Amino acid sequence: MQPDKITIEQLRTGFEKNGYIAEDEITVPVYLALRLEKPILITGAPGVGKTEIAKVLSGVFGTDLIRLQCYEGLDENKALYEWNYQRQLIKIQLIRESASNDAVEQDLFSPGYLLERPLLKAIQAPKKVVLLIDEIDKTDEEFEAFLFEVLSDFQVSIPELGTIKSRHIPMVVLTNNGERELSDGLKRRCVFLYIDFPSVEKEIRIIRVKVPEAGERLAEEVALAMSYMRHSLDLKKKPSISEALDLAHALVLYGAARLEPEWVQKTINLLLKDKEDLDLFNSKVGPAGLVEIVRSEESKRH
Amino acid sequence: MQNYLENNLARFVHILRHLGVTVSTGETITALKALRLVDIMQREQVRCALQATLVKNHEEAPVFLRAFDSFFAVPEVRRQQQEEWQESKDERVQLIAEAEQDLTYLGEQLEISEEEKLLYSQLAEEEKKKIKNYLDASFLPEDRHHAFKPMLEFQVRGSLRYWRQRLAEEGELPLIPGDGADDEILAAAGQELGNNDGSLLYEDMKRIGDSDLPRVTSILKKLSRKMATKISRRYRMSKKVVKIDLRHSIKSNIRYGGIIFNLKYRQKRVQKPSILLVCDVSGSMARYAAFVIQFIYGLSAVIRHIESFIFSEELEPVTPYFKRIRPFEATMAELIGKSRIWGKGTNLGASLNSLQSRFPLSLTPHTVIIVVSDTKTLELERAERELTAIKRSVKEILWLNTLPHDEWKDLRSVGMFKQYARMYECYTLAHLEKVLRRQFLN
Numbered sequence: 001m002q003p004d005k006i007t008i009e010q011l012r013t014g015f016e017k018n019g020y021i022a023e024d025e026i027t028v029p030v031y032l033a034l035r036l037e038k039p040i041l042i043t044g045a046p047g048v049g050k051t052e053i054a055k056v057l058s059g060v061f062g063t064d065l066i067r068l069q070c071y072e073g074l075d076e077n078k079a080l081y082e083w084n085y086q087r088q089l090i091k092i093q094l095i096r097e098s099a100s101n102d103a104v105e106q107d108l109f110s111p112g113y114l115l116e117r118p119l120l121k122a123i124q125a126p127k128k129v130v131l132l133i134d135e136i137d138k139t140d141e142e143f144e145a146f147l148f149e150v151l152s153d154f155q156v157s158i159p160e161l162g163t164i165k166s167r168h169i170p171m172v173v174l175t176n177n178g179e180r181e182l183s184d185g186l187k188r189r190c191v192f193l194y195i196d197f198p199s200v201e202k203e204i205r206i207i208r209v210k211v212p213e214a215g216e217r218l219a220e221e222v223a224l225a226m227s228y229m230r231h232s233l234d235l236k237k238k239p240s241i242s243e244a245l246d247l248a249h250a251l252v253l254y255g256a257a258r259l260e261p262e263w264v265q266k267t268i269n270l271l272l273k274d275k276e277d278l279d280l281f282n283s284k285v286g287p288a289g290l291v292e293i294v295r296s297e298e299s300k301r302h
Numbered sequence: 303m304q305n306y307l308e309n310n311l312a313r314f315v316h317i318l319r320h321l322g323v324t325v326s327t328g329e330t331i332t333a334l335k336a337l338r339l340v341d342i343m344q345r346e347q348v349r350c351a352l353q354a355t356l357v358k359n360h361e362e363a364p365v366f367l368r369a370f371d372s373f374f375a376v377p378e379v380r381r382q383q384q385e386e387w388q389e390s391k392d393e394r395v396q397l398i399a400e401a402e403q404d405l406t407y408l409g410e411q412l413e414i415s416e417e418e419k420l421l422y423s424q425l426a427e428e429e430k431k432k433i434k435n436y437l438d439a440s441f442l443p444e445d446r447h448h449a450f451k452p453m454l455e456f457q458v459r460g461s462l463r464y465w466r467q468r469l470a471e472e473g474e475l476p477l478i479p480g481d482g483a484d485d486e487i488l489a490a491a492g493q494e495l496g497n498n499d500g501s502l503l504y505e506d507m508k509r510i511g512d513s514d515l516p517r518v519t520s521i522l523k524k525l526s527r528k529m530a531t532k533i534s535r536r537y538r539m540s541k542k543v544v545k546i547d548l549r550h551s552i553k554s555n556i557r558y559g560g561i562i563f564n565l566k567y568r569q570k571r572v573q574k575p576s577i578l579l580v581c582d583v584s585g586s587m588a589r590y591a592a593f594v595i596q597f598i599y600g601l602s603a604v605i606r607h608i609e610s611f612i613f614s615e616e617l618e619p620v621t622p623y624f625k626r627i628r629p630f631e632a633t634m635a636e637l638i639g640k641s642r643i644w645g646k647g648t649n650l651g652a653s654l655n656s657l658q659s660r661f662p663l664s665l666t667p668h669t670v671i672i673v674v675s676d677t678k679t680l681e682l683e684r685a686e687r688e689l690t691a692i693k694r695s696v697k698e699i700l701w702l703n704t705l706p707h708d709e710w711k712d713l714r715s716v717g718m719f720k721q722y723a724r725m726y727e728c729y730t731l732a733h734l735e736k737v738l739r740r741q742f743l744n
Contacts, residue, residue: 008340008341008347024346024347024350025350028340028347028350028351028354029350029351029353029354031339031340032336032339032340032351032354032355035339036335036336038332041358043360085565086563089561089563093561178360181739184324187358187359188326188328188329188358190358191332191336191354191355192353192354192355192357192358193354194363234520234523
């Protein structure tokens with residue numbers, strides 16, 4: 001399957017085969033990014049499945065995933081390429097008196113001494129790869145400016161080697177947790193996708209796909225509990241989809257058929273990882289209260 | 303019609319821009335390409351395609367959705383939109399005509415703006431009568447009336463300005479029909495946005511009712527928490543490689559016989575800001591002050607030092623109230639209960655004087671002063687003098703003005719204080735967030 005010839009339906013099926021439940025809201029922007037050969041910028045709360053999209057894309061097209069994890073202080077050397085300084089030094093020490101200066105210099109700046117970092121790797125890849133630039137908001141503005149230059153031309157200039165042009169434009173996925181406002185320039189170059197927490201129905205489907213042992217009833221109760229905690233409690237960190245899956249897994253391991261106060265008590269630390277959030281949960285609703293709410297919502301749905 | 307898709311898209315983008323969404327030409331072209339790739343008969347696909355290519359901030363999504371629903375409405379709804387818009391336009395014309403009939407001097411129309419005419423038409427009959435009687439009673443001999451007319455116009459404008467401010471303060475400023483929208487879709491989308499329940503962020507803080515306070519507290523908590531995370535990253539010691547630290551490099555490479563094998567870099571250290579908050583708590587200003595104080599204290603973990611004062615007729619330090627760890631609501635309740643000046647008249651000059659004489663150590667070259675006030679005060683000149691003196695001893699003064707920007711030109715105090723402070727319009731939570739973001743993150 002070719003990314004630039006794919007249809008929305010094929011993409012949706014591909015996502016489903018790779019265990020990612022997605023509706024038009026997600027598939028259309030991803031499809032457009034692939035067809036228009038533009039980077040896709042995905043934002044949303046942590047744990048809603050932003051990074052997963054890149055992994056799924058590499059699965060759908062059977063290609064490599066090259067990941068650039070961003071952090072404060074990340075610069076071109078770590079993202080694009082770097083000369084292997086230590087190796088060059090050793091080489092100089094070894095051939096100090098035996099070779100001519102020109103020959104040494106030419107040799108020292110040959111591809112053998114080049115350390116390829118993720119961006120260069122993606123550009124030089126022999127086939128179309130998925131390039132995941134994770135948590136772009138953690139980098140500095142200067143790096144962001146550099147990045148959108150690379151992303152517009154998909155070519156880099158290495159003074160000692162010349163310009164390297166990409167053979168295949170990679171499928172670029174940028175994720176953003178919203179910690180910093182990204183520049184308009186970068187946003188303009190991308191197709192934009194915001195992923196929200198899923199609806200109860202969608203979360204039930206996700207749990208059923210990822211933790212099939214949980215069964216229909218337990219999946220529904222977990223999804224209802226998640227929905228209540230995300231929307232009705234003023235939590236510092238709302239439980240993510242991955243944490244909902246952790247909860248479902250844990251309940252299966254405990255052999256629970258339904259959500260009971262006892263299981264909530266034992267597993268609440270999988271969902272709430274902040275003392276203030278735990279205190280808020282216990283004072284406002286508590287395990288028994290949560291189960292009661294879930295049961296009442298459940299009866300309304302059936 | 304030729305280029306049907308292109309024309310429609312251009313019009314839709316025009317509407318989005320009018321509603322405040324920034325869309326570039328490049329993005330419009332991408333959107334057009336995107337529309338050619340999706341099934342144009344599938345409404346949901348078209349919406350997703352336009353949203354993904356035109357809207358790059360999640361906060362703008364509600365505006366986009368309203369505009370989309372209004373623009374791509376079914377024919378019946380479109381017809382209704384058109385009718386409502388036409389009615390509104392007609393009403394506007396009628397109101398202006400009514401005002402023009404009343405506001406005359408010796409049979410000649412007064413030269414005042416359309417906005418002022420509309421405001422006049424919507425005043426209570428009694429108030430209109432007062433203005434009209436005043437005009438009827440004013441006349442001079444014909445040879446001098448040309449010189450007298452501008453004075454009358456000035457008086458009428460002043461009176462209407464007073465009514466606009468008063469009605470705005472009471473939250474009863476009438477909606478102006480047909481205002482701003484030159485298009486029925488724009489009008490419909492704008493109206494829908496105005497009715498949107500999620501607009502607390504854009505509501506004038508003093509008009510937020512008590513019943514909405516828990517929601518506001520929650521919004522403020524979220525905003526300040528989010529901003530605190532961002533600020534903490536900004537002011538952490540930067541790991542960004544700037545310059546080689548030669549001394550450190552030589553020292554750490556002695557073990558390699560002096561060959562500089564591992565390079566060491568200098569790191570940049572950034573200082574956290576230090577804030578001195580001065581909030582006007584006289585009369586209607588008190589509500590603004592409470593919200594600003596709450597927001598700023600939400601940032602306390604990432605700001606080096608916050609010192610806060612409230613003022614009306616005089617200055618009162620309130621920092622100690624916030625040193626104890628307990629819910630913000632309880633702290634504010636105690637503060638309001640114990641304060642002797644909460645809700646009284648305003649004397650900024652006396653308060654600033656007191657700040658300099660009683661708390662001189664708080665005014666350092668690292669201090670950023672944030673003043674929350676509508677600039678209205680007794681002893682204007684004295685306030686200006688004190689502000690000049692303070693400006694010399696601090697890093698900068700930010701002024702959060704709770705009056706809408708278009709009212710600034712009518713107040714002398716604004717012009718005076720603007721010379722000494724960076725003044726920002728700040729009467730909604732969205733303004734507050736924007737100003738503080740600009741201050742600490744840009």
